[in-house]
Amino acid sequence: MPNYRFRCQSGCEFxxxxxxxxxxxxxxxxxxDSTATRLVSAPHLSGAxxxxxxxxxxxxxxxxxPQVVTGLPTSSSGPPKRQPVTRxxxxARLPRP
Incomplete structure (x- = not known):
């Protein structure tokens, strides 16, 4: 149902x-408890x-x-892939992690 805004003679809006x-x-x-008239306003539409x-x-x-992680994720592609070894x-002079 749409939401309508009203204002009375005293200036109360609801x-x-x-x-x-x-x-x-x-x-x-x-x-x-006085008479309130309906206000004209822009519709609240979204383009999303x-x-x-x-x-x-x-x-x-x-x-x-938040979702709590209770275990390791499973891999559907088989065993974990190994890093390539360089010769x-x-x-060998590069820093190691």
């Missing part, structure tokens, strides 16, 4: 949810696709509920 078919032009103010929303949701969730004598 948001209210109404179905698009049932939205009134005026409603009762939640603060002072669903993949962008998914990324935002996962980033927000990982900030509050160049100049490489």
């Amino acid at each position: 948001d209210a949810l109404f179905a698009m078919a049932d939205v009134p032009r005026e409603t009762e103010c939640r603060s002072c 696709g669903s993949s962008a929303y998914g990324l935002i949701d996962r980033a927000t969730q990982s900030a509050h509920e 160049n004598p100049l490489h």
